[in-house]
Amino acid sequence: MNDMQRIKEDYPWIQTPVVVGAPMRLIALADMAVEISKAGGIGFIGAGTDVSDLDSHLSSAQTLLSALPSPLPTKPHTLPIGVGFINWGADLSAAMPLIQKYKPCAAWFFAPSSLSSLAAWTQQTRQASPATKIWVQVGSVQDAISAVSTADADVLVVQGTDAGGHGLAHGASLMSLLPEVHDALSVSAGVGPLLIAAGGIAESRSACAAVLLGADGVCLGTRFLACPEASIASGYQAEVLRATDGGQVTVRTKVYDHLRGTTGWAETHNARGIVNRSYFDAVGGMDVEENKRLYEAEMEKGDEGWGEHARMTAYAGTAVGLVREVKGAGDIVKEIREGVKVVLKGAKMML
């Protein structure tokens, strides 16, 4: 069975190349996840570090899926959407009954506090819902090898440094990371996990590039910030549309975590966001307490609180400069899937 057959067997409703919606905490909820899966992609609910609302989000997704005129073909006993956890913060014992109850097609693990914690999440998830596939997000070759040996991951989400939001503070982009991970796993494992590429992909050209680099599918976050199904403030969304020259206008930093009080991240991780006044003040030496006070005051402003001269955080990847319109999540999935074929055809003619 080749990789494309495997992916079609595990997620029978998808079309290839598969487009995945990143489990963005607070932003990717039932509406987005269901729209993405309806369009032949794989949608995720971002549970993140806190599973207290997850029951209600999964219940909403189940209701939306039940209301479809024709149900999505799924593997028996699974819901055709996944759930993403930030493992260092999420409560394993609270999560397991929900995995057992809803049986998401995939459980995506990211930033566990240790490999033994990753092993515990994996083992208990497989026990709670045997058909749920284990996805592990990695940012290095060593991470990838560990995820296979520790969790026997079904899927590795290989994240390059262009990605928005949290990831390894230090690393490579998909250009070299993906081929090196691909080779390392082929050498060490024979038949490896499926590889989903994340980081810097917002449209067809980069999606196609990721496939040629060795990915079985692509994952987009930043692009889905600009869809009506995103649970996102208008000010944040406007900032995503405004930003250009994505490598210059975004930065990997811990500053936004400090301001927002999300202090549980390991030293190895930070997050990419659009630069703003908070960031420049921090770099300029402003005391973190003063910066935080200004940040909290800015929250009162609502949508006006976002912008290059404002203080609210807009996490986004370097591909933000390629996000130029608000478009339905399902239409984004179809645009990218069809676009990949067009790009490939064009390249073939060029060569």
Add this chain to the structure above:
Amino acid sequence: MNDMQRIKEDYPWIQTPVVVGAPMRLIALADMAVEISKAGGIGFIGAGTDVSDLDSHLSSAQTLLSALPSPLPTKPHTLPIGVGFINWGADLSAAMPLIQKYKPCAAWFFAPSSLSSLAAWTQQTRQASPATKIWVQVGSVQDAISAVSTADADVLVVQGTDAGGHGLAHGASLMSLLPEVHDALSVSAGVGPLLIAAGGIAESRSACAAVLLGADGVCLGTRFLACPEASIASGYQAEVLRATDGGQVTVRTKVYDHLRGTTGWAETHNARGIVNRSYFDAVGGMDVEENKRLYEAEMEKGDEGWGEHARMTAYAGTAVGLVREVKGAGDIVKEIREGVKVVLKGAKMML
């Protein structure tokens, strides 16, 4: 005339997709440049910040080219190799007589002290050798727009953050940078310069990805560190072969510039190299003078001075983990050019 016709007219000996050898200072000299061009690529001599040896390098290249059984087809009045300058340090008045004398097919400009300096280099080069094409290395969308408006660049070398050696300290990888540059120039210029992709490319998969991202050709540096034609210490070359997990084992930093006394670089630029004891000592707080003293002592050790526990600098990009053997520069060019077609064919079947 499409881009492929343009590139074939300007460099008649090349085969597509064109593979370019980066003008690595002290390392890419006549032997490497000629081998790369002989194989249908475009070889560069790295003059860097110092043109005092350039006459002798160009003379050697001319001799090697004259000795070929059948001469490479060139545009009239050009040598089928290029020269790369680091403009903030290179002496314009010393360089121009050499450009006039040898007429390299391309003059590659990087890190000028100002846009007016870039304009002066461009204008005087075109006067000294009208057939010499102007290549400008850029690392952001804004850089790209400026290079077109200031220098009417014939070629932009678009460098992503994975690249080894010097480049912008802060930016995006080719995954998002190349499509955004492509779009920005199409919008602002109609018919734009040719785009050559650099940064993170060491083999066929990433070369093919770069083409799909919008490149007319690819430039490799790190890969050519492991060819017999490189003017490189064995210890450095061994370090390139040893290093794996390229995003983890390399870092962008100014530490190596401080140790080596190459202090003329702007604050906007740093360089990617393999981490070693010098780097960890610097991060650990060692005084720069003490670190420099230890570095200089290490120079006495010859090839033993390189390694993860040693102190000599090994500049390399994140693709270093994909460099696994020493191979002739010409064979590398052919491997990549033919490999791109194989990768493309494989992807088409997969989709």
